[in-house]
Amino acid sequence: MPNDETFLDRPIDRRSFIKGGMAFVSAAAAMPPAFLRATFDENSVPIAEVTTETAASIGRRVLVVLQLAGGNDGLNTVIPLKDRGYFSARPGLAQNPESTLPLEGGLAFNSVMTGMKRLWDERRMAVILGVGYPSPNRSHFRAMDIWHTASTTDVSGNGWIGRLMDATAHEKDSAWRVANVGNELPRSLFADSVFVPTLSSIPSYVLSTDRRFPKDSYRRLQTFAQLNARYAQDLAIQAEYGGSLAFVSQTGLEAYQSTVTLQTEAKSYEAKALYPTNPLAQALKTAAALIMSRLGTGVVYVTTGGFDTHSGQIAGQTRLLQTVSDAVGTFYADLAAQGAADDVSTVMWTEFGRRVKENGSGGTDHGTATPMFVVGGGVTPGFYGDQPSTTSTDSNGDLKYTTDFRSVYASIIEQRFRVAATDVLGKPYRTLPLFA
Numbered sequence: 001m002p003n004d005e006t007f008l009d010r011p012i013d014r015r016s017f018i019k020g021g022m023a024f025v026s027a028a029a030a031m032p033p034a035f036l037r038a039t040f041d042e043n044s045v046p047i048a049e050v051t052t053e054t055a056a057s058i059g060r061r062v063l064v065v066l067q068l069a070g071g072n073d074g075l076n077t078v079i080p081l082k083d084r085g086y087f088s089a090r091p092g093l094a095q096n097p098e099s100t101l102p103l104e105g106g107l108a109f110n111s112v113m114t115g116m117k118r119l120w121d122e123r124r125m126a127v128i129l130g131v132g133y134p135s136p137n138r139s140h141f142r143a144m145d146i147w148h149t150a151s152t153t154d155v156s157g158n159g160w161i162g163r164l165m166d167a168t169a170h171e172k173d174s175a176w177r178v179a180n181v182g183n184e185l186p187r188s189l190f191a192d193s194v195f196v197p198t199l200s201s202i203p204s205y206v207l208s209t210d211r212r213f214p215k216d217s218y219r220r221l222q223t224f225a226q227l228n229a230r231y232a233q234d235l236a237i238q239a240e241y242g243g244s245l246a247f248v249s250q251t252g253l254e255a256y257q258s259t260v261t262l263q264t265e266a267k268s269y270e271a272k273a274l275y276p277t278n279p280l281a282q283a284l285k286t287a288a289a290l291i292m293s294r295l296g297t298g299v300v301y302v303t304t305g306g307f308d309t310h311s312g313q314i315a316g317q318t319r320l321l322q323t324v325s326d327a328v329g330t331f332y333a334d335l336a337a338q339g340a341a342d343d344v345s346t347v348m349w350t351e352f353g354r355r356v357k358e359n360g361s362g363g364t365d366h367g368t369a370t371p372m373f374v375v376g377g378g379v380t381p382g383f384y385g386d387q388p389s390t391t392s393t394d395s396n397g398d399l400k401y402t403t404d405f406r407s408v409y410a411s412i413i414e415q416r417f418r419v420a421a422t423d424v425l426g427k428p429y430r431t432l433p434l435f436a
Contacts, residue, residue: 061298061377061416061417062291062298062299062300062340062345063300063344063345063346064284064287064300064301064331064344064346064347065300066284066302066303066304066328066346066347066349067188067303067304067348067349068305068320068324069144069303069304069305069306069307069350069351070305070306070351071307071308071351071370072307072370073307073354073364073367074350074354074370075090075353075356075390076110077109077110078103078107078108078127078371078387079097079107079110080106080107080387081097081102081106081108082106083387084391085356085389086356089356089357090356090357090358092314093364095110101117103127104383105383107127107383107387110317110318110321112318112322113321113325114325114329115326115327115328116324117325119329119332119375119376120381123381124332124375124379126373126375126383127372127384128372128383128384128385128403128432129371129383129384130369130371130385130386130400130403131370131385131402131403131404131405131408132353132370132399132401133152133401133405134152134401134404136352136368136398137152138367140308140351143351143352144187144351147349147405148186148187148190149187150406150424150425150426155187158187158190158191158192159186159187160424160425161299161301162194162196163423164299164413164417164419165189165194165196165299166191166194167424168417169193169194175195176261176262176295177194177298177299178194178297178301179290179299179300180196180197180199180300180302181200181286181300181301181302182283182302182303183200185198186301186303189299197262202262202286205262262293265295266290266293266295268294269288269292269293271285271288271289271334272334273330273333273334274330275327275330275331275334276327280304280327281326281327281330283302284328284330284331285334287300287331288331288338291340292338304320304323307350309354309363310361311362311363312362312363313362324348328346328375331346332375332376335376342377342378343377344376345374345375345376345378345379345412345435346376347372347374347375348374348375349405350370352367352368352370353370354366354367354370355397355398356390356393368394368400368401369402370399374412374434377416378415378435379435380433380434380436385432386402388400403432406425407429407430407431407432408432409421409425409429410425410428410431411431411432411435413425414431415433415435416435
């Protein structure tokens, strides 16, 4: 379901629905296949039922994925204070050791990362060092597809989270068990049997009818839902118009159902921390609303960008890191006040790090290994993996990875979701003791 409004501005009959319904799916092209689990009668459009079991499980094993798109410079995020090569390779970009936020083992956070430093001090954060994979790719699009699919060879299939959701589809009957807060569905969430709503904000996630006829809105929405339900099940209609009609109907109906449940259930959420007004903080506030509402949400995906710092990195990355750190810190302050911080784990990743040496434009070019962060629920705090050396580099002068990113995925899948990682990733990877 796209976050933009979809207009039902044509006469509602069978033939116009087929055209309008196809247009609806065209507008929602980011949606993966969805399979309907609820039916509607001719006189009512009920919302999804939230069972006692679902309500009792809300907040458990929730995963938030925060993607830092563009390739964040890990060396200026987690600074290797004892690595002389870092300072010699970056005479203009190296952080002043006196201004950094010390962690342990000669490593420190960038000076602006006070929100994340607070979470570290509260022992609610794991930092995985030197994350990458063999034969790294420095193309943004290819590298992101590799991280999204957890494959270095076949990057055209479903995403790793989508496959996880497919493998656990029996757990919850909810249109909101996984959601994307943003404008475009990331490949990580591509799935076969799970509906994935995409929204920019809760108020914007609606189906709108023709604004010229506001008094007719309810009838049109109800008719839209009823027609979708009927066409999703009527074999005679499907025989006349082809199997694609069932897909259109199923997708349209579940999209409509998700709008009703969201607007009904999200009303109960009230933030208990003051979120910054920037888009990332507001996206995490939306994530908190989804998690705290009675929607059965188990995974929320958020993307923020701008980390491709080829020039002017000091000002650019400083601003971005502070935005991320403050937003994540506020998000967990809110969850803690809601009594849910221990239930929500956040994993932060970027498609690659940057080159060891600064370039001539006050920035860094595409590199390889970079740190990942896991925050919150059940995490065993501390460092994992080894910090790559800036002097013992690969043949291109880039950092050698020390931890395969799929080891982090496997740890989340097995320890947080209790699913065999091979069922999702296709083959085994060494796990890290990230979660108690």
